[in-house]
Amino acid sequence: MRVTVDGVPVDLPEGATLLSAVRAAGLDVPTLCHDDRLTPVGSCRACLVRVDGRLAAACVTPAAEGTHVRVEQDDLRELRRDAVEVIVSALPPYALEGDGELARLCQELAIEPEAAEGGAGRGRDDSHPFVRLDRDLCIACGRCVRMCAEVQGTFALTLVGRGSETMVAPGTGGPWGESDCVACGGCVDTCPTGALTEPGLPVGTHLATFTRTRTTCGYCGVGCALDVLVRDDEVAAVRPAKDGQVNRGHACVKGRFAHGYLRSPERLTQPLLRRRSGLEPVSWAEALDHVARRLRDAVAEAGPDAVAAISSARATNEENYLIQKFMRVVVGTNNVDNCSRLCHSPSAAGLTAAFGLSGGTDPFDDVERADCLLVVGANPIEAHPVIGARLLQRVLHGTRLIVADPRSVGLAEHADVHLRPRPGTNVALFNGLAHILSAEGMVDDEFLRHRATGLPELTATLEDYTPDRVAAITGVPATDLVAAARLYGRAERPAIVYGLGVTEHRHGTDGVRTLANLAILRGAVGTDRGYGVNPLRGQNNVQGASDMGALPDLLPGYGKVRDPVARGRAEQVWGTRLPEHDGLRIPQMFAAARSGHLRVLWIVGEDVATTDPDANRVIEALDACPLVISQELFLSETARRADVVLPAASWLEKDGTFVNFDRRFQRVRPALAPPGQARTDFAIVHALAEACGADLGCATPAAALAECGRVAPVFAGISHERLDREGAVPWPCSDPGRPGQARLYQDRFATADGLAHLAARPYLPPGESADDDYPLILITGRRWAHYNSGNMTRRSGAVELDPVDRLDVHPADAARLAVRDGAPVVVESRHGQVVLPACITEEVSQGQLFCAFHFPASRVNALTSSHADTVTSCPEYKVTAVRLRVRPEAQE
Numbered sequence: 001m002r003v004t005v006d007g008v009p010v011d012l013p014e015g016a017t018l019l020s021a022v023r024a025a026g027l028d029v030p031t032l033c034h035d036d037r038l039t040p041v042g043s044c045r046a047c048l049v050r051v052d053g054r055l056a057a058a059c060v061t062p063a064a065e066g067t068h069v070r071v072e073q074d075d076l077r078e079l080r081r082d083a084v085e086v087i088v089s090a091l092p093p094y095a096l097e098g099d100g101e102l103a104r105l106c107q108e109l110a111i112e113p114e115a116a117e118g119g120a121g122r123g124r125d126d127s128h129p130f131v132r133l134d135r136d137l138c139i140a141c142g143r144c145v146r147m148c149a150e151v152q153g154t155f156a157l158t159l160v161g162r163g164s165e166t167m168v169a170p171g172t173g174g175p176w177g178e179s180d181c182v183a184c185g186g187c188v189d190t191c192p193t194g195a196l197t198e199p200g201l202p203v204g205t206h207l208a209t210f211t212r213t214r215t216t217c218g219y220c221g222v223g224c225a226l227d228v229l230v231r232d233d234e235v236a237a238v239r240p241a242k243d244g245q246v247n248r249g250h251a252c253v254k255g256r257f258a259h260g261y262l263r264s265p266e267r268l269t270q271p272l273l274r275r276r277s278g279l280e281p282v283s284w285a286e287a288l289d290h291v292a293r294r295l296r297d298a299v300a301e302a303g304p305d306a307v308a309a310i311s312s313a314r315a316t317n318e319e320n321y322l323i324q325k326f327m328r329v330v331v332g333t334n335n336v337d338n339c340s341r342l343c344h345s346p347s348a349a350g351l352t353a354a355f356g357l358s359g360g361t362d363p364f365d366d367v368e369r370a371d372c373l374l375v376v377g378a379n380p381i382e383a384h385p386v387i388g389a390r391l392l393q394r395v396l397h398g399t400r401l402i403v404a405d406p407r408s409v410g411l412a413e414h415a416d417v418h419l420r421p422r423p424g425t426n427v428a429l430f431n432g433l434a435h436i437l438s439a440e441g442m443v444d445d446e447f448l449r450h451r452a453t454g455l456p457e458l459t460a461t462l463e464d465y466t467p468d469r470v471a472a473i474t475g476v477p478a479t480d481l482v483a484a485a486r487l488y489g490r491a492e493r494p495a496i497v498y499g500l501g502v503t504e505h506r507h508g509t510d511g512v513r514t515l516a517n518l519a520i521l522r523g524a525v526g527t528d529r530g531y532g533v534n535p536l537r538g539q540n541n542v543q544g545a546s547d548m549g550a551l552p553d554l555l556p557g558y559g560k561v562r563d564p565v566a567r568g569r570a571e572q573v574w575g576t577r578l579p580e581h582d583g584l585r586i587p588q589m590f591a592a593a594r595s596g597h598l599r600v601l602w603i604v605g606e607d608v609a610t611t612d613p614d615a616n617r618v619i620e621a622l623d624a625c626p627l628v629i630s631q632e633l634f635l636s637e638t639a640r641r642a643d644v645v646l647p648a649a650s651w652l653e654k655d656g657t658f659v660n661f662d663r664r665f666q667r668v669r670p671a672l673a674p675p676g677q678a679r680t681d682f683a684i685v686h687a688l689a690e691a692c693g694a695d696l697g698c699a700t701p702a703a704a705l706a707e708c709g710r711v712a713p714v715f716a717g718i719s720h721e722r723l724d725r726e727g728a729v730p731w732p733c734s735d736p737g738r739p740g741q742a743r744l745y746q747d748r749f750a751t752a753d754g755l756a757h758l759a760a761r762p763y764l765p766p767g768e769s770a771d772d773d774y775p776l777i778l779i780t781g782r783r784w785a786h787y788n789s790g791n792m793t794r795r796s797g798a799v800e801l802d803p804v805d806r807l808d809v810h811p812a813d814a815a816r817l818a819v820r821d822g823a824p825v826v827v828e829s830r831h832g833q834v835v836l837p838a839c840i841t842e843e844v845s846q847g848q849l850f851c852a853f854h855f856p857a858s859r860v861n862a863l864t865s866s867h868a869d870t871v872t873s874c875p876e877y878k879v880t881a882v883r884l885r886v887r888p889e890a891q892e
């Protein structure tokens, strides 16, 4: 479509507005109620233009072929200025202070500060820890309301009042702090006047004077690009980057606001060494000499396999690369693992077996274009909020949704079909869906003939998984199963998104394989007929930690340590022989410590005493190991038990890269220096190597990534310099001159035979089931305001939003056991006992309980078992048999 703007012809796509036409012609008009991400409303009248002789608000008026638009006419300029001036006149004078959107616009339009002469005394709402409302500055433009609905999908805000009294308010009617607001900060970011601000940055603040650093969020695996604003060596604000490739200007409460921990007085700022009296501050030299000496002694007395390291999914790729190199080259052992062992190791194993590579199959932008989403064992609304919000928007716009999850949370309330399988029955559920796909002819025969293998074996296995039998195993009604299979089976572009509800099971790898079967049967992977199978990674860099080879059986880039070719390539780059046998997995490390075989355990950025299952046994292991080194931000439960504590930098103090959930490398840049003597993990590993008399090379993080590319060709095309230029690059990417492969397997799968591998796996029962002694099943997971062990979020305002761990109990169970809402209850499993406040809710099914483990004091992982995935040792966090009783004093 072609229109002319002040005589300049411009070509526009169908559906474009006059505002797009104006901008395409290189001109601009003021806007106040407009945000490109939101539905235009044309209420402020600041963008008036003339179209074929009549006045129109450019933001809401569609462009039409042959239209003549006038912008730069004196009367139009005057009308636009008048529109803004009228709005400003109702505001108090301080509205034009600082360098916010309205203040900048008034400067451009030469509207003097004296024009602001209002101020109705409508008052403030400071009840929320992260969002402040000054009602006198609200111009009722509705941007915040639309942001909350159209981007975040929470619908927490509304406009109340009439005429000039109209203003924003929480939809629940009470104070903001008691509303449904999830503190994504979208309303604050879009507010043009400063009516909505965040603590410490009132209207009038000159943000342009702050130092601004672009980095990648260090909380979850979504990988939001963030701009960090620093003033006086403190983070003043974090803003989601509008050009962020994943988040597109959005963020969540954690990345946006939970940075208060950085300057917490509890930050570790000095190395600590255990003496008779306890942990005492020492110099770096003393701490490192102590570790180096004990390392040498342990290796001399018991061999290199008496040393093990738990690397960190919180640390950068370069730090993980260096840690695994230290273990393999300096110590001489493959005893290095990372917390993907506890979350997505079944994804790595299952996806590699099915398709050839360990990551998700498709970029999220594609997944978002699917016409049917199958979301399994994931609650992205809380655990991956930016992705949850993007998925929800697609569903609100018509994408069909199947949710498979025992709990009724997040996306489930918007699902066309919500399957609620009994915990531990995923394989039966997926086999049941596959049975229906096959039985009703909803499979891609052509794809199966040419691009897949294993169909006869699968077909034979599926005979046993009729809807009725699957209903009996899973508790999912057969009709729901059929409805879900038909939705997925008849979609043109189906996509699967899944989380830890698939992996953290005794048969987690089988769960991933049988879930992948569905995409293979449909030909919906490696083609343009669907968007594959995509895990939502939990920690910020859990993908990268594994990519970098912080695994006991795999080198950087997933070459097997037992493969002489892969080992030889690493040996050549590192200039030394490498151990040929697999190292210990995390649970094996703890077992080796308990049995006296492990002499040194080095734990980087993980609070294993809080987050790992069967916590009492983990603590036994820590107590039994002669030297435990904890590299941490805070004196975590693990650090308290360590012999040496090394103070580490946080993600906001580091240089390097992370890999997000859809395999994108993105840059991490330091916004400020670590406090006191704290150092980056990169610097600590180098210093430890030096203390051991070794030189790891790779003087900088950029050099480390470059060296990694020589060991692992799949990363050879990725460098810091390229990421600085391009923002993000997905792997595999072996050539610096070519883009990375965001969408995998278009020509062939990366398996040895180039085919997708169907898996014929029977349903096997979980490690624990409800019985007479322990009749309830506990599921664990995350809550929206917190992150993992909570070491960071508990030391920020997020703790005001969610101050305790609580146990979700179904009303029927609560009634049967005389549990009152909020009352403390004793939860007992075969492994431990804890006391938690009860929260009575129908989000859980009868017979099931749910709890997070964000507060170490609640010791939730004292309950969970040591049952683990039979292939990868990933713990069975999602199924623990427990019993419940009211604490005696709560009965009184």
Ligand code: SF4
Binding pocket: 217, 218, 219, 220, 221, 222, 223, 224, 247, 250, 251, 252, 253, 254, 255, 256, 384, 385, 386, 387
């Ligand atoms: Fe950070 Fe994840 Fe939130 Fe994005 S969604 S801001 S990556 S925690």
